[in-house]
Amino acid sequence: YARLKERIQGSAFPSPEEFLRFVVARLLEANASPGEPLSAEDERRIAERLRALGYLD
Template sequence: MGKKDVSISDSIYDRIKERVEGTGFDSVDEYVEYVLREVVEEEEEEEEPYTEEDEEKVKERLRALGYMD
């Protein structure tokens, strides 16, 4: 699969870089691709509501990333 370059501001890059530290992501690029994939997939699946199991998986991932307690 090919890759394309996308530009973001330095301030956003720096904030993402701080957020990536201590997570399972190896780089800002990897994190940004993950977030964008999640957004796109969510929009594509909007018509299908999340099951309780799906919601728990998302919550577990967010906890692992440090976004939820």
């Protein structure tokens, strides 16, 4: 978390959480089937897992 916080300093991302949301969304978009958007439940599970791993507060 601390390394990520240092890495995003001076960027457009206000927090490590916002950066991770952006990265995860891009990865999911790249791997999703066309016409298959990410559900709210999927987003909730991803955020929960990232929180458990210490990436989100």
